[in-house]
Amino acid sequence: GENVEQHPSTLSVQEGDSAVIKCTYSDSASNYFPWYKQELGKGPQLIIDIRSNVGEKKDQRIAVTLNKTAKHFSLHITETQPEDSAVYFCAANAGGTSYGKLTFGQGTILTVHP
Amino acid sequence: DGGITQSPKYLFRKEGQNVTLSCEQNLNHDAMYWYRQDPGQGLRLIYYSQIVNDFQKGDIAEGYSVSREKKESFPLTVTSAQKNPTAFYLCASTLMGAGSVEAFFGQGTRLTVV
Numbered sequence: 001g002e003n004v005e006q007h008p009s010t011l012s013v014q015e016g017d018s019a020v021i022k023c024t025y026s027d028s029a030s031n032y033f034p035w036y037k038q039e040l041g042k043g044p045q046l047i048i049d050i051r052s053n054v055g056e057k058k059d060q061r062i063a064v065t066l067n068k069t070a071k072h073f074s075l076h077i078t079e080t081q082p083e084d085s086a087v088y089f090c091a092a093n094a095g096g097t098s099y100g101k102l103t104f105g106q107g108t109i110l111t112v113h114p
Numbered sequence: 115d116g117g118i119t120q121s122p123k124y125l126f127r128k129e130g131q132n133v134t135l136s137c138e139q140n141l142n143h144d145a146m147y148w149y150r151q152d153p154g155q156g157l158r159l160i161y162y163s164q165i166v167n168d169f170q171k172g173d174i175a176e177g178y179s180v181s182r183e184k185k186e187s188f189p190l191t192v193t194s195a196q197k198n199p200t201a202f203y204l205c206a207s208t209l210m211g212a213g214s215v216e217a218f219f220g221q222g223t224r225l226t227v228v
Binding site for chain 1: 118120149157158159162172206208217220222
C-alpha cells in the first residue's frame with residue numbers, strides 16, 4: 001500500500017520567515033496530494049491540494065510543489081504569522097483512487113514565534 | 115451550515131465495554147471514513163464506506179465495527195476487542211469522482227479508557 005513520509009516532525013520559525021515541509025510517497029499511482037492544518041483539539045482542515053498533472057499551485061502565502069519523478073511534494077508558507085502555528089499533515093490518495101481514501105504523513109508541528 | 119458533526123466530543127469507556135461514536139453529515143457526500151489519530155502519528159484509516167449498506171476495512175480495522183444504514187450517518191463502534199482504544203477519532207466525508215476528492219473532517223471525539 002501507499003506509504004507517506006513527512007519531515008521535519010517539528011519546525012520553529014520567527015514571524016515573517018518562510019517554512020517548508022516535505023513529504024515523499026511510495027505509490028506511483030497516487031494522483032492527489034492534499035495538505036491539512038490541524039489546530040489543537042480540532043479536526044484537520046484542507047489548506048491546499050495539488051493533482052499530479054500540475055507541478056506547482058499557489059494560494060496567497062501558501063504554495064505546494066510536486067515532483068512526480070522523485071515522488072515528493074512540499075508545502076511552502078511565506079511571511080509566516082503566529083496564527084500559522086498548528087500541526088500540518090500531507091496526504092496522498094491510495095492507488096490513484098478517485099475518492100478520498102488518503103494515507104497521511106506523520107505530521108509537522110509548526111511554531112511561529114512573534 | 116453544511117458540515118460533519120461528531121458526538122460526543124469526549125467519551126470515557128470502562129475496560130470491557132463497547133462504545134459507539136456518532137458521525138453525521140449534511141453535505142450529501144457519498145463516501146464516509148473513520149480515522150484514528152495517536153500523539154505524534156498521522157491519521158490511520160479504520161473503515162470507509164462509499165455507498166449505503168456497504169463498507170470496507172481500512173488499515174487498522176481490528177476491534178472496530180461500523181454500519182452505513184443511511185447516507186448521512188456512519189457510526190463507529192469501538193469493541194472490547196480493541197486493546198488500546200484511547201485515541202482521537204476523526205470522521206470524514208467526500209464526494210465520489212475524480213474531480214471532487216476533498217475530504218471534510220468533523221471536530222473529532224476523544225476516547226479515553228478508564
